[in-house]
Amino acid sequence: MRRLNHPNLDEVTLVKALSALGDPIRLEIVRKLSDGQEHQGSELDVKVAQSTLSHHFTTLRNAGVVFIRPEGTRCWHSLRPEFDQRFPGLLTKVLELL
């Protein structure tokens, strides 16, 4: 089965994390994934083209925020629990301020 590359959280810097979160589309994605469930991109109802959405997911994946699980021709997205271990409370604080 195809598997996407996900960074070791130790290699993700705070700058990279903040930069990934500092975008309106990516923040909307994170908010929608904060229900703790896996979602397909199309379910999230983000008003951008599929290619743009895919680009934002890649940025979030590279920053350790999002896990992407391919299944056949679909991709399931969820927040990585390890992100909160790497940056305790950051995502909670950001979501609280949204």
Place this chain on the structure above:
Amino acid sequence: MRRLNHPNLDEVTLVKALSALGDPIRLEIVRKLSDGQEHQGSELDVKVAQSTLSHHFTTLRNAGVVFIRPEGTRCWHSLRPEFDQRFPGLLTKVLELL
């Protein structure tokens, strides 16, 4: 006396704040200003050209993070206390994770 434009914090979005913080130089500036004092740019010992530093200060000013007080030919920089009222705990969290 010359006075620079500083945004009303109500107009600063979380995205803009996170985006301003998501840069290594700007995060270094914020860390150095977190002593609560006013500093001239040159005091901060950030290893970039003066023009680059000035650009980063402008980004931080536009995001409501930094107050810049011109005095003659010098500029004094400090963190804006209102930022923490707008985004309670965000800067504290970011500084804690640095």
